[in-house]
Amino acid sequence: MPIRFHNTLTRQKELFTPMNPDQVTMYVCGPTVYNRVHIGNARPAVVFDTLFRLLKLHYNEVIYARNITDIDDKINKAAADQGVPISVISEKFTQAYQEDMDALHVLEPSIQPKATEHVDDIIRIITALIDNGHAYESEGHVLFNVPSMEGYGTLSxxxxxxxxxxxRVEIADYKKDPMDFVLWKPSTGGLPGWESPWGFGRPGWHIECTAMINKHFGPTIDIHAGGNDLVFPHHENERAQGMCSHDGPTDYVHYWLHNGMININGEKMSKSLNNFITVKELLDQFPGEQLRYALLSGHYRSVLNFSDELIVQSKSGLNRFYTALKDTADVEATPLDDPRTGVVAQTLADDLNTPEALAAMHGLAGQLFKATDNVERARLKGEFLAGGALLGFFHHQPNAWFAIGADMTLSDADIEQKLTERTQAKKDKNFALSDSIRQELLDLGVEIQDTRAGTEWHRSS
RNA sequence: GGCGCGAUGGCAGAGUGGUCAUGCAGCGGACUGCAACUCCGCGUACGCCGGUUCGAUUCCGACUCGCGCCUCCA
Known part of the structure; x- marks a missing residue:
């Protein structure tokens, strides 16, 4: 089963072929750790986590790096405002980010490099750019000279x-060309910085990613991904740095993948609208799996409207999946011979078509409900579980899933007691009593189903 | 101004040159003492106007509307 991606560089869908048939290298732009991340930041993390899971099915080794940007003027500002070293801010929010991602069931990347741990590498690559004639020092700054690069602008x-x-921007007078961008800038007035050949200062934004890719992977990687707002200037500039910092023409990235933005109830997230929703705020109200379903319900390249309706529908969708698991609790799943052939894996292989993958999961759930043959049920369950694993679902036992957020007034023993009373009432044909017990349980967050095997129950919110 | 994206049934959202998305919600039915769960069935969906074609939601062109990027925002 071949994998195909839409490549921003060529603006078309292409067959994915890694440089090394046994190993894939991918890099995703991670957070700047100066506050709690919003739901928009979670989209690339979840989407490309799903990509990571898919690639691991197809290749022996997938090395996935997601950086932590812990050098940034927003961090500097937060640290100055609170009168603490930048490390206090960055460590606090790095920790918070890990917690948020864990709750969304995002797998830990292979490498999570930090800018502060790569200042030497950054200095090295800036030096190389100067040596190659693509960068110059000016008034304590080092700038990349855009006209020196043939093909600048190709990516975007x-x-x-x-x-x-x-x-309509004023051109800083230390720039040779208006398009030139900063690789290194001076730190004065107590701003955090590092010693460099160009004086005490700090790196520009784009250079850290290039430096970390070079350090951990070498000059060229297979996949680089991030939000589509990063295409320009961030990724265009990264590409320029990466391609120009080596002798001779060098590819930087073979496949560029960019996710679309998230809107909140139809509006773009913005500070002025005050509609930034943090992952943490959502996690306080909804299970991570539900948010994950919502994030995967649209194709990654499209705008996703993160509405109240979407969140509600996501819960219903997962309830159906968990009902299928509950119904087949007695079935031992037969694993797929080749997980790549599962219907979910196949839909994901087509440019990460997660809505189609969710539809495939619903198809499997429906078959699971209908199937009566145990061999067939076992096979279906195996495929269903494999699909769920690819999408990052099924971190709960079914009853535990339904019980999330449920009223816990009644103990299990209380519930069993009530059900015994109800069963007796039913035997006595005292349906008024049995129905009132059922309603009482429902009011206390307990749903019941009468089946041939007896009455089943689960908690529900 | 430059570059690009989108418009699908009440909602969400795939996809395709010619019987089918899928889910949620709704309606009818089966099951049930009644429910719930599940199952079966239902709704004349593809922005507008032309063109190509035996046939277009799908390809081509124009139009309308909406959206994104164009200096540190995923």
């Missing part, structure tokens, strides 16, 4: 003249 599909025509 724009040309310099058009950009300058629309620009």
């Amino acid at each position: 599909n724009r040309n310099i003249d058009d950009m300058l025509a629309g620009a």
Whole structure:
């Protein structure tokens, strides 16, 4: 089963072929750790986590790096405001990020490099760019000289003249060319910084990713992903740095993947609208799995409207999945001979079509409900579980899932007692009593189903 | 101004040159003492106008509307 991706660089769907048939290298832009991340930050983490899971099925080794940006002026500002070292801010929110991602069932990447641990590498690559004639020092700054690179703008599909025509930005006088961007800037007035050949200072934004990729993977990687707002300038500049910091022409990234943005109830998240929703706020109200379902319910390249309705529907969808698991609790799943052939894996192989994958999961659930043959049920359950694992679902036992957020006034023993009374009432044909007991239980968060085997119950919120 | 994206049934959201998405919600039915769960069935969906075609939601062109990026925002 071949894997295909939409590559931002070529603007079309392409067959994925890694440089090394046994090993895939991928890098995803992670958070700047200066506050709790919002739901928009969670989209690439969850989407490309699903990609990571898929790739691991197809290749012996997948090395996945997701960086932590812990050098940034927003961190500097937060630290200055609170009168603490930047490490206090960055460590606190790095920790918070890990917690949020864990709750969304995002697997830990293979490597989580930090900018502060790569300042030497950053300095090395800036030096190389200067040596190659692609960067220059000016008034304590080091700048990448954009006109020195043939093909700048290819990734974001724009040309310099058009950009300058629309620009209304004042050009800093230390720049040779208006498009030149900062690789290193001076730190004065007590700002955090590091010693460098160009004085005490700190790196620009784009260079850390290039440096970390070079350090951990070498000049070229298979996949680089992130939000589509990063295409320009961040990834365009990264690409320029990566390609120009080596002798001779070098590819930087073979497949660029970019996810679309998230809207909140139809509006773009923005500070002025005050509609930023943090992952933490959502996790306080909904299980991570439900949020994950919601994030995967749209194709990753499209805008996703993170509405109240979406969250509700996501819960219903997962309830159906868990009902299927509950109904087949007695069935021992038969694992797929080749997990890559599962219907979910196949839909994901087509440019990570997660809505189609969820539809496939619903298809399997329906078959599971209908099947009567035990061999067939075991096979279906195996495929269903494999699909769930790829999508990052099924971290609960079914009854535990339904009980999330449920009223716990009644103990299990209380419930069993009530059900015994109800069963007796039913035997006595005292349906008024049996129905009132059922309603009482329902009011206390206990749903019941009468089956041939007796009465089943589970808690529900 | 430059570059790009989108418009699918009440909602969400795939996909396809010609019988089918899928889920949620709704309606009818089966099951049930009644329910619940599950199952079966139902709704003349593809922005507008042309073109290509035996046939277009799908391809091509124009239009309308909405959206994104164009300096540190995933």
